[in-house]
Amino acid sequence: SVQLEWSVPEGTFDSFTVQYIDVQGQPQELHFDSGSRTATVSGLLPSHPYKFNLYGVWGQTRLGPISADTITAAAPAQEEPPFPPRLGELTASHVSPDSVQLEWSVPEGSFDSFTVQYKDAQGQPQVVPVDGGSRTVTVPGLSPSRRYKFNLYGVWGRKRLGPIST
Incomplete structure (x- = not known):
C-alpha cells in the first residue's frame, strides 16, 4: 500500500479524487471527502512503480492534477532458515x-x-x-x-x- 498526503494552502474543495493505473493496466479512481488530507491506496504490487494523480473537485470543476511517482516497497524477505542440521555417525x-x-x-x-x-x-x-x-x-x-x-x-x-x- 501507499499513503498519500497533501495540503490545501488556500480555499476549500468539495472532494478529492486520486487516479492511478493498476498492475493490469486498468485506471482506478478513489474518492475522498473535502476534509481528507491523506489517502491510503492498498492492493498494490510490491516493488512496482506507480504514478498517482490527485485532483481537487470544486463544484463541477476538477482542478489539478498534482502527481506523485513512487515504487512500492519490496515484499518482506522470507525469514532466513536456520543452519541445516548435521548427520553424525x-x-x-x-x-x-x-x-x-x-x-x-x-x-x-x-x-x-x-x-x-x-x-x-x-x-x-x-x-x-x-x-x-x-x-x-x-x-x-x-x-x-x-x-x-x-x-x-x-x-x-x-x-x-x-x-x-x-
Whole structure:
C-alpha cells in the first residue's frame, strides 16, 4: 500500500479524487471527502512503480492534477532458515541372520524425517522411511551371510542431506 498526503494552502474543495493505473493496466479512481488530507491506496504490487494523480473537485470543476511517482516497497524477505542440521555417525548393531538395527546421531539441529536406502538380495533398491524423532530403525527381510550397504539421508524442509553409510 501507499499513503498519500497533501495540503490545501488556500480555499476549500468539495472532494478529492486520486487516479492511478493498476498492475493490469486498468485506471482506478478513489474518492475522498473535502476534509481528507491523506489517502491510503492498498492492493498494490510490491516493488512496482506507480504514478498517482490527485485532483481537487470544486463544484463541477476538477482542478489539478498534482502527481506523485513512487515504487512500492519490496515484499518482506522470507525469514532466513536456520543452519541445516548435521548427520553424525551411522552404525549397525543387533545383527541377526535376517535383520539389522541401524543407529545414528544428529550432533546439530533436527530433521523432519529420515530415509534409509539399500539394495535387497535381488539388487532392487529399497527405501525405509523413518520419522524425524527416531535415531534407530530395524531393517527386516535381509538374507543371511550377505553384505549390505545402508545409506541414511536426513530430510530437512525440501532438502535431503547426506548420506551417511555403513
